[in-house]
Amino acid sequence: MRGSIRQRGKSGRWYAILDVKGSDGRRKRKWHPLQAKGKREAENETAGLVPADCGPVHARSPGLMGGR
Numbered sequence: 001m002r003g004s005i006r007q008r009g010k011s012g013r014w015y016a017i018l019d020v021k022g023s024d025g026r027r028k029r030k031w032h033p034l035q036a037k038g039k040r041e042a043e044n045e046t047a048g049l050v051p052a053d054c055g056p057v058h059a060r061s062p063g064l065m066g067g068r
Contacts, residue, residue: 005034005042005048014042016049
């Protein structure tokens, strides 16, 4: 699961946009309204929605980088 934030509307409401895997394997986007007043608050609130174990994964393949 990955997430981002976006401010929408004239009221300046913040939303967390979460990419989740659907039952059919396709990406689905879930929009969650946030109670944040600013961008930093929205980022902190979104971090609580995204599980910690779903962070970016950087796998090194032996074929890349000359086998280092």
